[in-house]
Amino acid sequence: MSEVLLKVQNLCKSFFNVRVLRDVGFELRRGAVLGLVGENGSGKSTTMNIIGGVLAKDEGLIELDGRSIAPTNSRDAQALGIAFIHQELSLFPNLSVEENLFLDHFPRLTSALPFIDRRKLRELARKALELVDLKVAPQTPVLRLPPGERQLVEIAKALSRQARLIIFDEPTTSLTAREAERLFEIIRRLRAQGISVIYISHILGDVMRLCDDIVVLRDGQVVASEPRVNFTIERLVTLMVGRTIDQLFPERAPVSGPRRAALTVRGVSQPGVVKDISFDLNLGEVLGVSGLMGSGRSELARILFGLDPYSDGEICVGDTRLVPLSPRSAMDRGMAFLTENRRGEGLMMEASIADNIVLPSLIEQSHGFAHFLRPAQLSGVARGVAARVQVNAKTIDRTAVRMLSGGNQQKVVIGKWLLRAPSIFILDEPTRGIDVGAKYEVYKIINEMVEGGAAILLISSEIEELIGMADRIMVMGRGEVRSFCERANFDRETLLSAALWD
Amino acid sequence: MNRLNTHTLYALALRLAPLSLFAALFIAFGLLSDRFLSLANFRNILTQSAHVAVMAIGMTFVLLVRGVDLSVGSVMYLVAVVMGLYLTGLPLVLQIPIILMIGAIFGAVNAWFVTRLRIAAFIVTLATLFIGRGLALYFSETKMVFQSDAVQTLGRSSFMGVPWAIWIAAVVAAAAWVTLTQTPYGRQLYAVGADLESAAKAGIRVKPIVFSVFCICGACAAVGALISASEVGAAAATFGYQMEFPVIAAAVLGGTSLFGGRGGVFGSIFGAALVQTTENGLVMLNANPYLYPLVNSLIIFVAAFVDGRRRVLTERLEQRKIRTEA
Amino acid sequence: MTEVGNVLTNSSGETLSRPAQALRWLFFSDYLVLALTFVYVGALWPFVPEIVSLSNLVDIFLQVLPLFIAALGVMIVLMVAQIDLSATSIMAMGCVVGASIMTSEGGYLAGSPIAAAAAIGAFIAIGLLIGLLNGVCTAVFEMPSFLVTLTTMMFFSGSAVWYTDSGSSIGSLPSAFLALGYGGIGGLPYAAIITVALAVAVHVGLTRTVFGRWLQAVGLNPSAAAISGVPVRRVVIGAFMFSGLLSSLAAIIYTARLEAGTPILGQRILLDMIGAAVIGGVSLFGGKGKVIGVLFGVLFLSVVDNGLQLLGLSLSSVYAIKGGVILFAAVTDAVRHNLMARG
Incomplete structure (x- = not known):
């Protein structure tokens, strides 16, 4: 032996x-x-x-x-x-x-x-x-x-x-x-x-x-x-x-002007899930959220978008407090949410690319008392978005999303929210399971949105990604906010240890 | 902590709901009818519940793995017709294994569609409900089918002062209880009902188990047919019609979940007694017979409602906690 | 069945012969059922030549109309991956209540000029209310829809019998109402006009309104729909109410044809409705359904029914065969679904 x-x-x-x-x-x-x-x-x-x-x-x-x-x-x-x-x-x-x-x-x-x-x-x-x-x-x-x-x-x-x-x-x-x-x-x-x-x-x-x-x-x-x-x-x-694999992150033009809060979160708590979460998300910035799986980051995102309840605290968009918060009310206030579970919650896998893209915007695209839709108008709109996020597919009206690669599927999810031109976009692991080329394109889309004045909450388990993309990083652990870090002080090791230390 | 207490109280209330319903009905019938509260009547109720109890036990097996069998009433009629038309010459000891086989084979057909083609159990059994009854009506030419003397004697006689119907139900219940609680098969069945995929990952042979429960349910329906036909002595064209309702109601009232993984034999017997007590009480009160289906459906509704609430509650309790509040 | 088997084995291979390709296309297309209908008629023709006679075709046509309306209701609920078994009880309940309002033999509004209109209002109200009940139990209380609707089916069928106090029927309905049954304008039956209008409305509703798209989204992926701002619970409740409405409209035509209100109205057509929808390509897994498919499904079942009657088969065999047809439809659906998933 x-x-x-x-x-x-x-x-x-x-x-x-x-x-x-x-x-x-x-x-x-x-x-x-x-x-x-x-x-x-x-x-x-x-x-x-x-x-x-x-x-x-x-x-x-x-x-x-x-x-x-x-x-x-x-x-x-x-x-x-x-x-x-x-x-x-x-x-x-x-x-x-x-x-x-x-x-x-x-x-x-x-x-x-x-x-x-x-x-x-x-x-x-x-x-x-x-x-x-x-x-x-x-x-x-x-x-x-x-x-x-x-x-x-x-x-x-x-x-x-x-x-x-x-x-x-x-x-x-x-x-x-x-x-x-x-x-x-x-x-x-x-x-x-x-x-x-x-x-x-x-x-x-x-x-x-x-x-x-x-x-x-x-x-x-x-x-x-x-x-x-x-x-x-x-x-x-x-x-x-490591030091070797510095990913390429596209340049972003700095957004000038005073900081204006798009989303204000104060003392949001839910027993067993998150405790006393407070932060401001400003227009024209990317706020990164770092933390382990099970740190409460995805759960926080669901609460912010009105999918899960919270027992204490308040969530304000601009100056208005949102009560009760539902996905619809959040969307009407300019919020959008990309979930970490693309297949389970992001897409209708059997439906076409176009059907998926227009789903959140149907009300806005409809006419008349019974909310009529014009198919030609819908596919025109969908085609525009698909071109903007560069989904590679021949016919967006007929190709089922199931047939696309992970990267293209993710672009469809991003596209369906872009159509609403959101001012606050919560992205939960937007680059999980997609290849490097698609990642770069996702980053470019994020930058375009920020340059256009939108506020982004970027949740990621990749420290590199947060450092490359975020203006500030919020570290979470055990359902609480551990610390904030400004761009000037970004340091991989401190960030990683802050998230990993228990 | 406070929160946990309200949860526990709520869970307790849901758990006791069927029992309270039983008590309330009992008191109401007792007050309204002077014949209801008598030893003879209780004996009556028990005898009348026997076939529902046996079939509810079969249904419990199916419900435990998250299935459902709507065809039990048709199996019951089919078996009664075959028994009365083709098996009258045979002694009872030969009739019984034959009808058990018929029930099990009918169940196997259901099982094949459910396990092989992955069609929802309710749609398969809804179709076989019609096929089974149509087939039986074809045999009986919609005429009344009379049972052999041997079968009729079984319905009239008793052993050690207890009617045969109750003996048969007791034997089925004991066998089912042993199977569910004292054999590896029974325990694995619960695992399959709790989480089919995890069960497969844990090395349990899922398909044979799901297949077998439909056969068991079919066989139990055949036994139910024997008990019921022996008591009535004949099977009319409406024999076993809509029996799936009291049977599912009995199982669910007894605490068996429609969502799989929870339930047992004794609960189903209790449920059958509850269903039959209601029917008996209505008879005692000389209620309009057209009210029976209304009352029956209300009982099922309560059972399904409580079951649904209970599932929501357990799901909430099972959710993964990120932080443990001090 | 052998044809289906061939398609199955060939689907995994790369090269398909041309006939096999055509078969595969047919298997997945809406026209499979229509083709089967013609095959069936062709097979029966030598034995019962009267199946293609004008009077028989008119019979089938008239039979198709109300069943089509009811099957559309079943389709809408199947779209959100639920099932509605309560339609027949909605029909029975609407029928007896409506008839008791307008009958000239002691009806609540006997002889009144608005009697027929009020009765129609009652039909519709009953359909919407029972649909609401089904929807709330399914969407809000999270009870399985097959059990909820089985229960409402039993309860309201029983209520209808109880309401008429023995199952006797209520005759002497006003002629304005009876006209809906076989009357017409310029050779076109009112029933046909109503059916076509409803079919067009449902088609437009499904393909060209927000509600239709929401039905599809909820059926395909309720979580994704919720995150995309679809009010999932309200859509499910709406689907059940819509189904109730269509059932009650079908009941109006059936009642006008029977010229009486009876609690056993519709008892026989539960299987036909579900069968027609499923065989018409409406998936039990949700999200898929077309008006044209349901039309073919209804046509197929009606022709099968008619043929069996012409052959002189007993009611019990018709029963069994219809059960078999449903099973066949469900098998087709499952095979299609499994093939698609393998892709």
Whole structure:
């Protein structure tokens, strides 16, 4: 038995001809905790999904215990002793803890008959729960457990299946500080028992405290793979951000004149979601919003656009307070909202490009008492917008949005809002999942709007993008505003640490 | 904290709604009719609920995986017709497995369309509702179909002082309870109902499970036909007509969700008793028979309303929290 | 079925032969149903030559009219990915209430010159109210629409029977009202004029008004529609009310033809309505529906119905066959949907 449990070599993966992993390689020792860090889109999740059997690799070698493996689904991976604990837990809330633990291999009374041996089940469950130090009755429904304890159940499940390698993907995002501490205690205990752990997190402080070795990924490549003692948080940040890939951001003409607030937010709170959010968004500026997934940034955007409720505070557009706030009232005040979930909430995938573009503007384009529409007028308008955002498609009246590339789909979403000439545009991850060329075009459109005097709220997990585009950056964490940063003081590392520090 | 308490109270109120409805009906009927509150009548209600209970148990299996079966009334009629026309020469012990097969095969047809072609269960079973009844009417030529002596005796006699109808319902209930709570299949069924995709990811064989519940529901409808036909002694052209209503109502009133993943055997039996008590009470009061469907539909409405509210509530509680307020 | 099977297997291959291509086009087009109608008539012709006689065609034509109106209502609700099973009860309820207002045998407005107009108002009001109830339960209380409308169907069918106190029918309707049934102007039946006007109105409404586009958007993606400022709940409620309105208009024509108000009006046509809409290419998955498709669907079902009657089949077989037709339509819809999704 060698000391190395998992060995990854020359792992490559492309999606739609875009390379997301290039020659990724690292080693994981038995009974060690390996931290995997990198910005969003650096390839962490893809790497782990390949090891966990969710995705197939294009090229490369994965060796577990010296044997080459290629799991094709999560069951395969499980059988090999690999457990993958996702950010979204896969427990069934309507079943009890013990049933969740042994759902696909219940102990039976006799092997011939399909009856569950309840006593043995409880005993096994109790043992599994002891491993993670969780003191709940095995028959408690999962519904009643707080998120932290559910996570522990998931770990117990992995352990009860003799997992030799457990992958954690951002395990602490929905945990309280105390629950997280308990989780770390358990991970240390696993290590002592000889189980190997891969720990993916944005929270670098945790990674430094917990891990024996750290692998840093950037743009699908390993930029460092060393024992923890060689790192400091500052060095990690520098490695993650890198200096080589300075993206091109189009120039923007400065907007002169005094600052005028387009959107004023004061003390907006909603229990369990955001707390005491206050800021001004001025005409002619881009306000960047930085923060991790689950920091409340997307939730804030939904509240601002009237999609979700808020219990306290006020939201004013210009001088008028918007009550009650609904998407329609927000739109009538010149607001627009590009959601982070393009397929689920941004587009009607089966409908044509033109139908999608005109949807928010139908009332404005209609005539007469019954809001009649003129098809020729609508397709003319849609064609104008499609040309402005440069959607590449032959017939915008007939091509279904489903057939377009991600970048073109995003341009359609932007186009549908441009048609309304919004004065306040909330953009949630506008460049997620689109290629570099399309990104550049999206940035150009944003700049044009700002030069025309519009106010932009740009939410992004890419620090580079915020630095390249924003005039000011607001950092969020745990549903609160952490800090503001003016353009003159932009510094990648401070920004990144402000968002990542917990 | 305050918020949580109102939530818990609200959830409790929703949970108790069917029970309170039952109590209210009970008191109302008791006050209005002097014959309602008697031992003989309770025995009557129980016997009359047997076939609804059995069918509601079958429906529970389907509802648990987020399906629905509107064709149960037609299966019931089809089985009664086949039994009365073609199986009269056979002893009961042979008739029973044959009708179970008929019910299960009918369910398998529903299941095939739902699982293979991914057509919404309500539209498939709405179509088979008409096909099944049409087929049965073709056999019976819309005439009254009389049952064999063996079947009729079953309806009249009892064992250890308890009518056979109740024994049969009890056996079905016990088998269903064991299946749902004491076998891996049963627990996996709940997982499928909670989240089909996660269940598939967790390595559960989803399709066979969804397929099987429709067969079980069909077989239960066949048992319901046996009980009901043995009591009536014959099947008219309206036998089992619109039975899907009381059956779905019984299951949902018993706490089985239309949105899958929640429910159980005992709840459905309680629901059947509630539905049948209403009907019995209306008879006792000599109410206009045209009122029955009105009352029945109101009960279903209440059940569906409570179920919908409860789902909204659990969804809200299940939402991921970003921050935990101190 | 073999043809469908061929299209399926060929769809994954790159090269399609010309006939296969034509079949594939037909399978996805609105005209599939029309073609099937002709095939059906052609197949039955040798056995029942009277199927193409003028009087029979006129019969079919008259039969199509009210069913078409009702099926358009079903289509509008299917557009928002919901279903309305309550139409027949709206018809029954409207029919008995309307008749009881205008009948000369003790009606509330017996003999009054506005009796017929008031009755028509009652029909329409009942349709809109039941539609409102369905819509509110579905959109606001988030109850599954099939169960809501099954319940309202049962409740109001029962109410109609209860209202007439035994299911007896109410005759002696004013002649001004009866004219809507078979009367006409210049050889054109009023029913035909009303139907054509409604069909044009629905077509224009769907394709050339904001409401029509909103129906489509809500059916295709309710979340995207909400974010684009579409008042989703109001659109769903509106769809149910529209459906109720169309059902009540169909009921007016049916009642005028029956010359009586009866609580069993429309009981038999639930399947025909849904079947016609689904077979006419209205997707159960929402967002897709055309007036012309529904017209073909209604035509197809009416011709099937007529042919079966000419063949002398019993009512029970007609029942079973219609159920089969619905299932076939749903299968076609699912196959189309799955093929499209694979794209």
